[in-house]
Amino acid sequence: MNRHILHNFTRSKKLIMKDQSLVASSRQRIPHHNTIQKIKTRPSCSSTTSTTSLKRWPKPTIESSGDYRTETHLEQTIGGPLYTAQPNLPRLPTPSIAQTITKFLPTALPLAKTEEETQSLQDACDKFPEQAAVLQRRLEERDGGVEMKNTSWLQEWWNTEGYLRVRDPLVVNVSYFFHFSDDGTLSSSSLVDAVESSKSLGVKRGAAILVATAEYRKLVCSGSLPHDSIGRREPKTPLCSVAFKYMFNACRIPRRGQDTYKMYDPSQHRHCIVSCRGQFFAVDFVDGDGNPLPLSIIEDRLQRCVVEAEMIGGGEVENSGVTNLGWLTSNDRDSWADARAELLRIGGRKMVAALEKLESGAMMLCLDNEEPISREQCANTFWTGGLSSGGNRWFDKSIQVMCTKNGKAGLIGEHSMMDGMPMIGYADYITKRKYADVEKTTSKHLPSSSQTHDSVQNIFQDCISDINLGDSKIDNMIHQAKTAFAKLIGDHSLDVQSFQGYGSNYIKKMGYSPDAYVQMAIQLAIYRLFKEQAGTYEASQMRPFLHGRTETTRTVSPASEVFVKRMGFRAQFDENDAGAREEKLSLLHAATDSHVKYLIGAGKGSGVDRHFFGLSMMVKDGEKAPELLSNSLFIRSKTWRVSTSHLTHPNFDNWGYGEVVENGVGLAYAVKSGSCIFNITAREEHGWTEQLSHLLEEALIEMQLLNDMNQLNSKL
Numbered sequence: 001m002n003r004h005i006l007h008n009f010t011r012s013k014k015l016i017m018k019d020q021s022l023v024a025s026s027r028q029r030i031p032h033h034n035t036i037q038k039i040k041t042r043p044s045c046s047s048t049t050s051t052t053s054l055k056r057w058p059k060p061t062i063e064s065s066g067d068y069r070t071e072t073h074l075e076q077t078i079g080g081p082l083y084t085a086q087p088n089l090p091r092l093p094t095p096s097i098a099q100t101i102t103k104f105l106p107t108a109l110p111l112a113k114t115e116e117e118t119q120s121l122q123d124a125c126d127k128f129p130e131q132a133a134v135l136q137r138r139l140e141e142r143d144g145g146v147e148m149k150n151t152s153w154l155q156e157w158w159n160t161e162g163y164l165r166v167r168d169p170l171v172v173n174v175s176y177f178f179h180f181s182d183d184g185t186l187s188s189s190s191l192v193d194a195v196e197s198s199k200s201l202g203v204k205r206g207a208a209i210l211v212a213t214a215e216y217r218k219l220v221c222s223g224s225l226p227h228d229s230i231g232r233r234e235p236k237t238p239l240c241s242v243a244f245k246y247m248f249n250a251c252r253i254p255r256r257g258q259d260t261y262k263m264y265d266p267s268q269h270r271h272c273i274v275s276c277r278g279q280f281f282a283v284d285f286v287d288g289d290g291n292p293l294p295l296s297i298i299e300d301r302l303q304r305c306v307v308e309a310e311m312i313g314g315g316e317v318e319n320s321g322v323t324n325l326g327w328l329t330s331n332d333r334d335s336w337a338d339a340r341a342e343l344l345r346i347g348g349r350k351m352v353a354a355l356e357k358l359e360s361g362a363m364m365l366c367l368d369n370e371e372p373i374s375r376e377q378c379a380n381t382f383w384t385g386g387l388s389s390g391g392n393r394w395f396d397k398s399i400q401v402m403c404t405k406n407g408k409a410g411l412i413g414e415h416s417m418m419d420g421m422p423m424i425g426y427a428d429y430i431t432k433r434k435y436a437d438v439e440k441t442t443s444k445h446l447p448s449s450s451q452t453h454d455s456v457q458n459i460f461q462d463c464i465s466d467i468n469l470g471d472s473k474i475d476n477m478i479h480q481a482k483t484a485f486a487k488l489i490g491d492h493s494l495d496v497q498s499f500q501g502y503g504s505n506y507i508k509k510m511g512y513s514p515d516a517y518v519q520m521a522i523q524l525a526i527y528r529l530f531k532e533q534a535g536t537y538e539a540s541q542m543r544p545f546l547h548g549r550t551e552t553t554r555t556v557s558p559a560s561e562v563f564v565k566r567m568g569f570r571a572q573f574d575e576n577d578a579g580a581r582e583e584k585l586s587l588l589h590a591a592t593d594s595h596v597k598y599l600i601g602a603g604k605g606s607g608v609d610r611h612f613f614g615l616s617m618m619v620k621d622g623e624k625a626p627e628l629l630s631n632s633l634f635i636r637s638k639t640w641r642v643s644t645s646h647l648t649h650p651n652f653d654n655w656g657y658g659e660v661v662e663n664g665v666g667l668a669y670a671v672k673s674g675s676c677i678f679n680i681t682a683r684e685e686h687g688w689t690e691q692l693s694h695l696l697e698e699a700l701i702e703m704q705l706l707n708d709m710n711q712l713n714s715k716l
Contacts, residue, residue, distance in 0.1 A: 052222045054267035054290045055079070061360075063253070064261040064417065066159035068242050068547045069151050071263065075245070080223020085238035089546040092152040093605040094143045094614070097129045097136050103601070104608040107554040108637035110533055110561035117633045124628040131626035135618040142618075152547040154610055157617055163416035164259045167333045170252070170395045170414060172488055172658040176668075177382040178411040178427055179375065179654040183208070185436035186407050199303050201407030204435060206365050207299040209401055209409065210272060210285045211442055212433035214292035216426055217248045217362055221266040221290065228425065228543070239543035243418035247426065251359035252396040252414055254329075254337035261417050264360035266290070273361035273459075274302060276309035277369070278324035278391045282357050282457040295442040304456050306367060312458075323464055324478065326391040330488075331481040339477040346472050347463045354459050363399035366392050371406040375496040375654045379679055382410030383656060384489050391482070399426070419549055421541055424649065431651035495689035496654060497678040497696050502704060504648075505673045510707045514671040515599075515646050516592035519555050520563060521703060522667060523591075525695035526642050527564040528571075529688060534641035537660070540602040551607035555644070556637070559594040563587040571702045581710050588703065609638060640664060648672055654679050665692060676700065 055077055064071055075083040105125055112118040143153040168174065186201050219225040225244070229236035249264040267290070271282040283301050285293055292298070312323070328339045343351050368389045372378045380386055382402055385393050393400060393412070400412040413423045460467075467474050504514040519538065527533055536555035542548030566587055575581050601607065612629070619625045628634050641664035647655055648670040656679030659666040665688055666681040678696055682688040 052218065052224050054218065054221050056267050057265040060265045060268055062263045064246075064263065065258070066164045066261070066417070067156040068159070069147075069156075071245055072150070072242075074263075075241075078221070078223040078245075081226045082220065082223040082241050082244060083227070085227045085229075086241060086546065089238065089240055090544070091143075091148075092154055092542065092545040092548055094140055094153065095606060095608075095611045097132055099606065100608045100611045101125050101128055103598075103606065104612075104637075106558050107556050107598075107608075108633055110556050110558060111535065111636050112633055121628075121631055121633040124626075124631045124634065128626050128628045131628070132615055135615045135626070138618040139614050150546070152545060154614060155547040155549065157613070158549055158610075159417060160258060161617075164252075164261070165257065169330055169332050169484075169488060171330050171384050171390070171393075171485070172492060174416070175395060175412050175414055176420060176657040177379070177413075177655060178423075178652055179378045179382055180409045180411070180427070180431050181651045181653050183407065183409070183434050185434045199299060200306075200367075200405045202367055202403035202405045202409075203299060203302045203306060205407050205409055206274075206367060206401070206403040207295055207302055208433060208435040208438040209403070209430050210298050210302075210365060211292040211295055211438045212430040213272070213363060213401075213426075214286045214290070215433075216429045217266065217286075218290040220244050220247055220426075221249075225425075228421070230544070237544050239421075239541075240546055240548055241422075242547050243422045246417040247398055247422060248362045249360055250398040250417075251394075252398070252416055253359070254333050254340055254396070256334050256337045259333060259337075259416070262359055266362070269360050269362065271357070271361050271457075273358055273364040273394070273397065274305045274367065275326065275364060275392045275394065276305050276367040277313040278326055279305075279309040279312055280326070280358055280394065280459045281305045281308070282361060282459055284455045285362070292442065295438055301456050302365075302367065308456075308458060323460065323467065324391045325460060325474075326393050327478050327481045327485060329393065329395040330390055330485040332484070335477075335481065335484075339474065339481070342473050342477065343463075343467070346474070347466045350463050350466065354463050357457070357459050358394065359396075361397070363401065364394055364397045366400055366402040368392060368402055368404045370404045372404060372408055373406075375498055375677070376494065378404075378408050378410065379494055379496055379654055379656060381408075382412065383494065383658075383681075384485075386489060387486060390485050390489070399423070401430075419541070420645075420647070421543065424647065428649065428651070431649075491684055492658065493682060493684040493687075493689045494656070495680045495693045497676075497680065497693040499676040499678070499697055499700055500674070501676075501697075501700060503672045503674045503676055506704070507671070512589070512592050513596050516595040517588075517703075518646070518669060518671055518676060519595050519644070520560060520588060520591050521696060521699040522642065522644060522669075523555060523560050524564050524567055524699040524703075525692055526665075527567075528569050528695050528699075529692055530641070531569065533561060533564065534664070535637050535639050536642040536644060537640040538599070538644045538646065540599055540607065542603070542605065544603070545605060551602045551605070552609040552638075553595070553599040553602045553607070554609075554637075555595060555642075557591070557594045557598070559587070559591040563591040567702070571698045573702060573705055575706060575709065578710075578713055581706055581713075584706055585710055588706075612638075642667060644669065646671065653677070656681060659683070665689070667692075 057074060057077055062071060075086055108121060109118060142148060183205055186205055227241050228239040230239060231237045246261060246263060249266045249269055251262050253260045253262050270284045270286050272285050274281045274283045285298055287293060328336055368381065370381050370388060372381050381404065384390055396414060398414050403409050411427055413420060507514045507517045533556050538553040538555055540551045540553045542551050566584055616629055640660040643660040643664060644667045646669055652670065654677055656668040657666050658681050662683055668679040670677045680689045680692050
């Protein structure tokens with residue numbers, strides 16, 4: 001298809017988290033919010049061992065090119081409740097052109113700057129049904145073809161064009177992070193024990209997380225985990241489980257032009273990866289049946305990694321020299337692909353084995369030396385690692401859990417084949433398994449000698465001499481990657497607004513959807529920051545459909561336009577005119593109702609952006625595309641200057657991701673019962689993150705005062 005048109009529809013990560021279902025959040029929120037509690041099936045955290053065995057795959061390794069169909073056979077091999085709903089899931093619908101145009105137009109017109117732009121867009125929309133008729137027919141034929149019988153017409157395009165072919169670095173541009181709440185059971189006696197044993201709180205918390213990970217991994221990899229479902233009433237709506245195959249023992253592989261995703265048979269691997277000071281260790285953490293080893297054994301093995309890394313590196317990650325290969329994974333995908341090829345060239349079979357060992361690990365635990373305290377400090381550590389720990393990552397791994405020296409913990413998710421909702425299930429499980437609980441319930445049975453042999457292995461130790469050969473380019477490649485990483489994170493800023501004034505309890509009491517209410521606060525803050533509304537994206541999960549991923553909920557609407565313009569560029573905290581208050585509140589209700597209506601439709605497959613994307617993919621090289629696809633206002637409406645996602649979880653302190661476009665902001669948020677947390681990212685040059693943080697607080701206070709003053713007046 002025309003690559004220029006495609007660029008308008010995919011913008012690196014960008015479609016990602018953002019697009020993400022991570023946020024699915026909101027879609028599952030009020031009509032069906034994205035809060036984890038609303039998704040049925042989270043397993044009990046009480047059991048520590050399982051007699052269920054992991055079935056051997058037909059092949060020990062599978063390398064995916066982004067088409068879910070290729071790996072579907074594994075669902076039959078694995079079996080179990082996790083995949084029972086797959087055969088009966090409905091397929092993603094193909095909307096009609098008339099339906100899409102009708103829904104699209106109101107979301108774009110508020111962004112027009114002139115009457116000429118308005119008329120131009122209207123004319124292009126009037127012509128679109130005729131101009132896109134052939135494209136629609138091609139899309140319907142694709143959807144109805146035999147090859148698409150057991151999949152979605154969208155998924156392969158989305159996985160490849162939206163992720164695997166994107167050449168930007170994963171860090172900042174694609175990956176998202178979670179910041180977990182503190183484990184209170186580590187705060188007292190464990191601190192004394194940590195001092196006496198020289199084991200940090202990070203080692204202890206990391207060990208407990210590995211025990212919980214082993215438990216959850218076995219549920220997933222045996223298919224014993226019940227499939228997710230949503231809904232308040234029975235029968236609940238089942239959700240697609242396709243992404244779970246890519247969760248454990250998996251890794252993205254850099255390739256020039258388009259990456260791949262390697263999946264390793266979990267039954268053949270007992271190890272996870274542990275990184276410390278830029279050194280990477282393979283650590284056995286499960287027994288032959290896939291059950292977790294005793295907590296004490298895992299703690300000792302993690303401590304051994306710490307000691308060995310200190311002996312090798314001596315200093316911080318940034319000073320650990322040429323052996324620190326983690327920096328390479330932070331680079332753009334083609335540069336990293338070249339570096340990986342160079343590693344294989346100079347390292348031969350030993351490097352092949354080393355990379356396979358790392359890639360096949362169940363997940364990665366990053367033991368960082370930082371001791372962050374605030375939400376903002378933790379966010380910067382968990383989002384990128386910064387210069388101190390950025391090289392202590394392998395950004396291709398599907399799951400990386402970070403534990404800092406003082407016991408803070410978070411997660412980085414690589415998200416090309418798996419959106420955020422399945423990862424939230426994993427995070428939900430491991431954050432409920434507190435250290436004290438694990439310590440009481442974990443097996444005390446010591447592993448056999450066969451299970452302790454080479455239980456901790458420095459993965460690249462045998463390759464160091466080859467890496468340091470005179471004709472090796474790796475030293476320069478690491479230097480270049482680290483320099484590019486430093487610039488990337490230096491070009492970005494991050495702020496966290498922890499608004500403690502009120503949360504979902506108050507918002508619902510006032511009669512609003514918490515998600516939609518906060519979306520309008522965001523619209524008001526953005527209007528005051530940019531002096532105009534901007535294309536705003538909120539992800540809606542499409543997992544009720546087979547191989548469904550996400551759809552866009554567009555927040556800009558005629559109702560939101562009227563609301564923000566009536567509120568004005570400056571906050572007014574003393575609106576004493578009862579008529580003005582009533583008008584503003586009426587407009588707020590209309591705007592939130594409009595948002596809820598759109599996200600419900602998007603969640604049912606009636607969004608517009610995936611349909612437009614599909615039609616654009618049907619334009620053949622050399623063909624003239626419909627005028628609408630190059631219309632300036634159409635493009636502005638889908639240039640996501642404001643990329644938002646909602647995820648509220650009781651065990652999360654924060655979460656976030658990078659902005660989608662250079663002149664935009666990334667805005668992840670949580671609406672807790674008594675607070676609202678916003679993680680704001682943007683390019684440093686704009687100075688927007690601190691300003692937007694203030695404007696969000698201002699908007700929430702102003703909206704509260706309008707409601708409170710109106711309530712008070714009604715009682716007088």
